[in-house]
Amino acid sequence: FSLQAIQDNFVPHKKEDFIYTYGTAGFRSIADVLDSVMYKVGILATLRSKKLGGATIGVMITASHNPEQDNGVKLVDPRGEMLEQSWEAYATKLANSKTPETLAQATEEIIASQKINVDQPANVIYGFDTRPSCPELVKNLESGLQASGAETKNYGLLTTPMLHYLVRCLNTAGTSDAYGEPTAEGYYHKLAEAYKTAVKGFTRLSTLHVDCANGVGAPKLREFLTHLSEDVISVDISNDQITTQGALNKNCGADYVKTNQRAPPNVKIQPGDRFCSFDGDADRIVYYYLGSDQTFRLLDGDKIAGLAAMFIMDLVNDAGIDSLKVGVVQTAYANGSSTNYLEKVLKIPVSCVSTGVKHLHHEAEKYDVGVYFEANGHGTVLFSPSALNTIKTTEAKTPAQNRALQQLAALTELINQTVGDAISDMLLVETILTNRQWSPEEWDQAYTDLPNRLAKVVVADRSVFTTTNAERQLVSPAGLQAEIDAIVAKYSQGRSFVRASGTEDAVRVYAEAATRAETDELTYKVAQAVY
C-alpha cells in the first residue's frame, strides 16, 4: 500500500465545480463526471476491506432506473448489505478531493481515524450493468483498486442483487452459515432448486410476462430460466434490447409503471394475463394486470409485502412455530390501505422507517421474520439466525406441519437475504400464487389502494426541508407542518407528507385520500404550500 501510487495514478475531475455526495443510492449522476469518483471508490473499497481484515467488499456500477446517460456506484459490505452508514462521509470526502495531494491527505485521515492497518490484505469484487458508460468507469475503478493494492475479481455483467449474493457467499464460504456457491451459476442453481421445492405438487400457472426495462435483468433472467423446465414455470420476456442505444428504462421498467400507473406502451396487456416489470438493475419489481372492467391494476411493493406476509404467517402457524415474531417494515410511501390490512386484518406488527433500503433492512432484522418492501417494489424478507434454526430443527408431528416447515425452508433459500432482488421476488410471488392457485385479481382482493399521488416541487434549497417521525412530519421550515396538517384535515382519509429527495434536487409531496379528485386537490394544495 503506497500513498505515492495513489497520487501517481490520480484520475482528475472532468468538471471542477461538481459536488459529489454518497447518498441512499451511492454516487449517482450523469456518467460523464464519474471517472474520478470511480478511482476514489476503488481506494475506499480497498480501505474498507483492510479495515475488516481482508473481507471481500463489493462494488456495483449501475444507476438502476435512471436514464441511460446516468451512472452510479455503490459499495457492498461483507454480508451483502449496503455500506455501513458511518463510511458514507469518507466516500464523499474522497470523491471531492480534487488534487493528488488532497486525495492522499483524505486517505491518510481515514486510515488514522479508522485505525486501519494498511498491511492487511484487501479483496474487492465488482460488477456492472448494461450502460454504455460502464466499460470506461470500470477501467477507472480498476486503477483505484490497483493503486491501493487490492486483490480483485471482475464478475462482469450482473444484476445488483447478484453482486450482493456473491459478496455474501465469498465471505461465508466454509462457515456454518455458508450462503451458496460464489458464482452466477451457483445463484441460479440455488433459486431454481428452491423454486422447484416450493411449487412441487401444484399445477403450473399461466405464462408470466416480464418487462426487463431493456436492462441486465433480461439476459440474467434468460440464463436463470435454463435451470427450470417449461412445466415448472412459463415466462415470456419483453424489453430485452440491451444493446439498443437509449432503450434502457425508456418507457418501460418498474419505475415507469409505478410512477405512471400504466403498463409500458409496447407491452400488450390482455385481460386474464399476469405481468411484471423489473427496473434497470433488477433489484425492483412490480406486478400488474388488466381488471375485468379493462382498467389497469398495479400490484406494487405494498401488495407484494401483504401477499408475502399473509403467506408466511399461514406457514408459521401451520408449522406450529408461531412463537416466531413476523413483522413488516414500510416507509411513509406505503399506501394507507396496505398498512391497515397488515395491522387490522393480518394482525402483524408494522414499523415505518425513512426512505432507503438500508433503513428498511436494519429494521427488518429486528424481527424473526422481517418482511420489508418500499412501495416502489424494492424489498425482501429476512430470516433471523434463530428463525432459520427453528425452521430447520422443529420436528413435525403431522404431514401438514411437515409440509409447512418444508415450504418455509424453501422460502429461506428462494428469497435473497442480502437485498431486494427482482428475480427472487418474482419467484416468491409466483410461489405464493401457485400454492394458492390465485389469479392477480384474487391477490388484489386483499385490500383496495387509496388513490394516491406523488408530486415533485423544485425549490431554491431543498436542505431546509428536514423531517422527523420517519419522514412523516416536517421540522423545518417552521410552521409548514401545521399548515399541511390544516389542509389534510379537510379530506376524508387524507394523508400527506413532504420530504427532500435523496436522489434529485427537489422536494417530494405524497398525498392520498378517499377519492381521486380529493387526492389530486390535496396534492395540489400541499405542493402550493411548499412552493
Ligand code: 16G
Ligand atoms: C434510492 C433508494 C431507494 C429509494 C429512493 C428514494 C437504495 C438502494 N435506494 O434509490 O430505496 O426509494 O432512493 O429516492 O436505498 P428519493 O429520495 O429521490 O425519493
Ligand code: ZN
Ligand atoms: Zn434498481
